[in-house]
Amino acid sequence: MYMEFYKLNGRPFQLTPDPRFYFDTxxxxxxxxxxxxxxxxxxxxxxxxxxxxxxxxxxxxxxxxxxxxxxxxxxxxxxxxxxxxxxxxxxxxxxxxxxxxxxxxxxxxxxxxxxxxxxxxxxxxxxxxxxxxxxxxxxxxxxxxxxxxxxxxxxxxxxxxxxxxxxxxxxxxxxxxxxxxxxxxxxxxxEPMQEEEVPGYVYHRLKLCGWQNDPMFTPEAFSLMFEYSGGVPRRLNNLCSRVLLFGALEELHEIDEKVVREVIDDLKKDQTPTTGPKHISQVDTVSGVGPMRSNIPPKVRAELAAAASEVYLNGAEAHILRRLEVLERYVRQHDRTIRQMLDILSEWAENASDSYSKTGTDAQ
Missing domain, CATH: 3.40.50.300 (P-loop containing nucleotide triphosphate hydrolases)
Structure with missing residues (x-):
């Protein structure tokens, strides 16, 4: 999806090794x-x-x-x-x-x-x-x-x-x-690449896929990307793919530190066995929900867990809905394109059929 938004002609950060993307660190x-x-x-x-x-x-x-x-x-x-x-x-x-x-x-x-x-x-x-x-x-x-x-x-x-x-x-x-x-x-x-090599690496791979200076990355974004990846190319590729997807969903043309940090937080959640409301209900010992407060009556614990879950969901609801809205807009665009193609094909088929019928009539 981000390829379409940023007008790229390929996937610059695929995980499969490709000699075409070799970068001379x-x-x-x-x-x-x-x-x-x-x-x-x-x-x-x-x-x-x-x-x-x-x-x-x-x-x-x-x-x-x-x-x-x-x-x-x-x-x-x-x-x-x-x-x-x-x-x-x-x-x-x-x-x-x-x-x-x-x-x-x-x-x-x-x-x-x-x-x-x-x-x-x-x-x-x-x-x-x-x-x-x-x-x-x-x-x-x-x-x-x-x-x-x-x-x-x-x-x-x-x-x-x-x-x-x-x-x-x-x-x-x-x-x-x-x-x-x-x-x-x-x-x-x-060895892993050095921090100063990360911008060149990222832009090199983007250019090979038709990048036209969109998106641009801030120096702070690159620093955080290096910190997360440790300069290991595959880890950096994985992060960059997620950053571009996030950028496309949010329709961003500049990737800054805030964007990269949010993506990194998402990646860390993906790697955590328990997340979201379930995680809060099990380990939020401050609010008395977790196992350390087992002396709290079950009914009260359940109410606290529900309240904590509601807070978590309300905090993320606007952000999730905004992403869904962008996705739905892309789906509608694709639907319109497909319908236009079907109309063109249908018209072409009708013209071809009329032409064939006319040819048959003339032959008789």
Whole structure:
């Protein structure tokens, strides 16, 4: 809905990773430098870690979008507590290699044959393993074994490992992963963006969706958005989507601190198990409604709870009704548009029918 109000041609803050929305923060610049270095080396493992929603997938997607597809072949798997054998099967399937009914040795042979055929055709093969923190040591060792395939002095497969911060601990503290550690040629941990980077990030994504300076954000709004999100892109995207929806409902063209704070309060309520009148009736110990005042007679407690609920609802009623009024106005606009389209189609169908009948009569 906010896309229509702000005349956007896409969703600027979708949660699904999209390399098109890549934004070059300081930490992303450093990560890109390490990734580029690793690709130029043409061997070993490259590791990118970061908290949930830090933008690991978007970063790597942006890198590979820039690669020459005639020179590089890319496959990706997302690990979900796979054992070593199933990890191997997933790798093979990602490259289009069939594994049904095959023993492990046969799968390895097929993968090796595939890698050598790509090498002969002048292509380098890259594999992304996402959510790598879920893999057991045995599966990580299986990936290391795949990196042993070589043609002369050139590795036939290069592997990118993407994971959450705990993977760094697993890699550093597991004695069984010593050989894998020695194969890592580049690593970087994605940090949250800095506060001064938030305005550029928000406007960058809006511009990619046709933004024409509507809405504008105040500096105080950006500060509060950073405070809530901690600079984590996914949390910021979620907040921005809700802010734009709120702005459209209220028909706002400037987003200030008050708007962002109200949206944040709504988000916090969404994440609270009990809210609204029920919450008030259970925990408002000041008014004597909550469990700490259990000595109050049940009839009096019920009356107090009802009164507290009424106060809560009356305080929110005007705001809710105002939002509903805006929504209803949009629905009416859509209904009018649909009726106009149906009238046009009906008129077109009648004209076509008359024309067909006339043609038939002339033919007779």
């Amino acid at each position: 300081r930490t992303h610049k450093k990560a890109m430098a390490y990734l580029t270095y690793g690709i130029n080396q043409g061997e070993g493992f490259i590791i990118i870690t970061g908290d949930i929603g830090a933008g690991k997938t978007t970063l790597v997607g942006h890198l590979f979008d820039a690669l020459d597809k005639t020179r590089f072949l890319l496959a990706k798997i997302v690990s979900t507590q796979l054992d070593a054998d199933n990890t191997l099967k997933m790798v093979a399937n990602a490259f289009g290699i069939g594994t049904d009914g095959l023993e492990k040795s046969a799968i390895l042979h097929r993968i090796e044959d595939f890698l050598r055929s790509q090498h002969r055709e002048g292509r380098r093969v890259l594999l992304i393993v996402d959510e790598v923190q879920n893999l057991p040591v045995s599966a990580l060792e299986e990936l290391r074994m795949l990196s042993n395939f070589q043609e002369g002095n050139r590795a036939l497969l290069q592997i990118f490992l993407l994971g959450q911060p705990e993977f760094r601990d697993k890699l550093a503290l597991s004695p069984e992963l010593e050989q894998l550690r020695q194969r890592v040629i580049a690593t970087h941990h994605l």
